[in-house]
Amino acid sequence: MRCLYCGKKKTKESLTSFFLEEDPLCVDCRKQMGSQRKTIEVKGMKIETFYEYDSLYKSLLIQYKECYDEALKDVFLYGIVDYINLRYHGYHLALVPSSIQKRKERGFDHLELMCEKIKLKRVKGLRMKTELIQEGKNAEQRREMEDNYIYEGEDLGKVLLFDDVVTTGSSLMGTFWAIKGKTAKIKVLSLAYKSKGLHN
Template identity: 35%
Template sequence: MDRCLYCNQSLEHGATLIELLINHDVLCPMCRHELIRNKKKFIINNIPVDACYIYNDFFSSLLVQYKDCMDEALKSVFLFNHRMIFHVKYWGYTLVPMPSSKDKIKDRGFNHVLGMFEWCKNEKYCCLEKTSNQKQVTSTSIQRQKMIGNIRCTKDVKHIKKILLVDDVCTTGSTLKGALEALSSFEGKIKIFVIATHPLNLKKVVR
């Protein structure tokens, strides 16, 4: 019997009759229901941002288990139910992931953001690099603002027509602002997609 990739319960655990008939998820319904879907866009530097979920305790624990406990099998759970819509909405965009420090990637043995989008057929282009290893979770608001200038573009992007910046979580938006600054000379179209957003960001909602 197939089991939930997070709680290891049966995929039928907590399922309704309809879910039993149509469910093809990798999370059981009990875990999937803990993820709070987001239906609103918010703005960073005048660019609307799409986010699948609202960042909550369950999403945090899922993310920690994936990237800090190096449970790479969880990479498919975050966007499992969004893949078809994602392919249609962002067809033709080149995915540019937010950078992790080289030390973190070396410790984990994988790039956690790229892993979340491994299923996606869009071209992926890792052209951004952090110039500082300062963690956002341990940074003050002033330090986070300084992080905006701590990202640089290390590759030519002239051949790209449309960029989709992707990240796991948007908290203050400083990393994404830094990426936009690093790509300020890019003349094509840029969109932003994050898997989860802090609820405070939804105060800057696009109707």
């Protein structure tokens, strides 16, 4: 089997890993991903994260999201999915909604596909109000972004709010406030964080 990213033949080491499932990446690429669980704080929200965005994670995410490389779907949560299933047992999973336009272009919902193996019940009824694109926003536009999510579903118990990367925190914040009134407890997890761009 070859590494999904660099194409090198995988060594024995990656085939007999601690996890039952085979890593889609080779040992070297996995090392470059450098997964390390930590909690950061953005706009008063405590966010659990695993990767620094400016690493191999970024290249993989761009290839997956912007080059529509669906095959990479299991790369991001490899080694983390079991932890999430255990740690957040009994929680609902709320994925930060992406724009309909982007979903159409990709032909898949990138977060849903990425989270396929997470066994938590999905939150339904969460969406963007208007088709705002999230990148390159000034302060004013970020505030609009925070107000651009709506939840029209049933009352929820505990919720795990999930995104692939946090930069300014606007979309996570917006989603957080959209569901807050209908939840008992919310935990926030963003697989990666971008250190530049935070706190402004």
